[in-house]
Amino acid sequence: MxxxxxxxxxxxxxxxxxxxxxxxxxxxxxxxxxxxxxxxxxxxxxxxxxxxxxxxxxxxxxxxxxxxxxxxxxxxxxxxxxxxxxxxxxxxxxxxxxxxxxxxxxxxxxxxxxxxxxxxxxxxxxxxxxxxxxxxxxxxxxxxGGASLVVNPETVSSIDDLAGARIATPQLGNTQDVALLNYLSEEGYEVDPESGEGDVSVLRIANSEIPAAFDGGDIDGAWVPEPTAANLVSRGAETLLDEGELWENGxxxxxxxxxxxxxxxxxxxxxxxxxxxxxxxxxxxxxxxxxxxxxxxxxxxxxxxxxxxxxxxxxxxxxxxxxxxxxxxxxxxxxxxxxxxxxxxxxxxxxxxxxxxxxxxxxxxxxxxxxxxxxxxxxx
The missing domain is CATH 3.40.190.10 (Periplasmic binding protein-like II)
Known part of the structure; x- marks a missing residue:
């Protein structure tokens, strides 16, 4: 195509x-x-x-x-x-x-x-x-490269734990938002693309606010680019999925x-x-x-x-x-x-x-x- x-x-x-x-x-x-x-x-x-x-x-x-x-x-x-x-x-x-x-x-x-x-x-x-x-x-x-799904290991330890989770992306419709929505769909989760509501709650949060949201327990993870991903990992998050795993040769x-x-x-x-x-x-x-x-x-x-x-x-x-x-x-x-x-x-x-x-x-x-x-x- x-x-x-x-x-x-x-x-x-x-x-x-x-x-x-x-x-x-x-x-x-x-x-x-x-x-x-x-x-x-x-x-x-x-x-x-x-x-x-x-x-x-x-x-x-x-x-x-x-x-x-x-x-x-x-x-x-x-x-x-x-x-x-x-x-x-x-x-x-x-x-x-x-x-x-x-x-x-x-x-x-x-x-x-x-x-x-x-x-x-x-x-x-x-x-x-x-x-x-x-x-x-x-x-x-x-x-x-340079994008990952990073999560709080206390609330999300596997893909199956995403049901009911609150996952942030930097902006509605941006590159990571589209990647997350597409991935969730392929994994069988239903999410309304505009509202972010569904089996997984997709929250569109400005990058500047994502670390504080993570620290405050307002989100369970985020699909974000670098250096936000590394920033969250430095705060205790773990990488659940490196986006490169979804692409040929990474x-x-x-x-x-x-x-x-x-x-x-x-x-x-x-x-x-x-x-x-x-x-x-x-x-x-x-x-x-x-x-x-x-x-x-x-x-x-x-x-x-x-x-x-x-x-x-x-x-x-x-x-x-x-x-x-x-x-x-x-x-x-x-x-x-x-x-x-x-x-x-x-x-x-x-x-x-x-x-x-x-x-x-x-x-x-x-x-x-x-x-x-x-x-x-x-x-x-």
Whole structure:
């Protein structure tokens, strides 16, 4: 199947602008990192700095990302001075915008406020569907994995114990919410997708409030991304299910890179520089994992309102995420199908959402194999 549909069903239509977004994933939402607790309402203002060397076809480019672990390639690669993405852009002025949630990143892309952004799978589907396939292309991967169902072992010790349990997700209709609803359905539990009521109570709680809800006994667990999962484990939770267990080879897209279609058409050399810097950054992270964690934490502290993560959260959370260039296109398709099955989406054609030509060109230069678009690539 090479096409799925992603327009909202009538009951969920009013939720789409914020619901089908990547989970907030911001470290602030876990009590660490950025101190904002508003899911996307108080995104950090743009900052800009020129690197050394001649500019490319665009005098400036604005890049969006989240201040969290699954966006570590951006956090590390855009560091002032030695960030490899920054180096590849030469003299082109670089603006950055830090987002707390996917919907605001898509809005900024559509408004021309950012040209390229690191983002999760569901907001990319959202942006594609709402624009009729006119707003964006996915040009590279960035990260896989990093989500788990973690529970209070005193109340939930097995999948069978989920009956009657209260399980939190960061946002109605977000990536983890869809994953949980789909998983519960496959396990035979019936849950109304909009209200969250049913055999299992699915509670949509802001990431910033999930640890307190866990500590207060208001929830029995949560299906959450890193570092929220590691944060809860540090508070006594146990991992009941690593989401990677549900995917082939344990891999599924959690962060990829999208570019505004107009910017991609007018400035392919700039997008290529960003992609090349990303490939170099991911290679460096893979070769220097401990140094990468230190670099990430230091860069995090330099961001507006940022602070470093404690080791008992940083280490397991960072190790739970795989940084890779492949956007894992087939998993985007499955994720969209899961959203349809969960009752939060109707179907729409995703053909053309990918343009991996630049990425594959860079990979060829690096002697690495091409990656596949699962039949969802733009036609030549």
């Amino acid at each position: 090479t096409a799925v549909r992603a327009r909202l069903s009538r009951p969920a239509r009013r939720l789409f602008s914020a619901a089908l977004a990547v989970p907030l994933l911001a470290l602030a939402a876990c009590g660490y990192g950025s101190d904002s607790e508003d899911d996307g309402a108080d995104d950090a203002p743009s900052s800009s700095e020129s690197a050394e060397g001649p500019s490319l076809s665009a005098d400036e480019v604005t890049i969006g990302y989240f201040a969290n672990i699954t966006h570590a390639p951006a956090v590390i690669g855009l560091q002032e001075g030695d960030g490899l993405i920054r180096q590849e852009l030469g003299g082109t002025e670089i603006g950055t915008q830090i987002f707390n949630a996917g919907p605001s990143a898509i809005e900024a892309l559509n408004a021309g406020e950012v040209d390229v952004t690191f983002i999760g799978p569901n907001p990319a589907i959202n942006g594609w569907a709402q624009s009729g396939g006119e707003s964006l292309r996915i040009v590279a991967g960035a990260a896989s 891999q599924y897209v959690v962060t990829h890179v999208i570019a505004a279609q107009g910017f991609l058409e007018e400035h392919p050399d700039v997008v290529e520089a960003i992609v090349r810097g990303l490939v170099r950054t991911n290679a460096w992270i893979g070769e220097n994992p401990e140094e990468a964690k230190t670099s990430f934490n230091a860069a995090l502290a330099e961001l507006p309102g940022g602070s470093e993560l404690p080791a008992d959260v940083l280490d397991p959370a960072f190790d739970h995420v795989e940084f890779l260039n492949d956007p894992l296109a087939s998993t985007l398709q499955v994720g969209a199908e899961n959203a349809v099955n969960a009752g939060l989406l109707e179907e729409t054609d995703l053909s053309g959402i990918y343009d991996l030509s630049i990425l594959n060109g860079v990979l060829a230069e690096e002697g690495q194999p091409e990656v596949d678009d699962a039949g969802l690539g733009v036609e030549d």
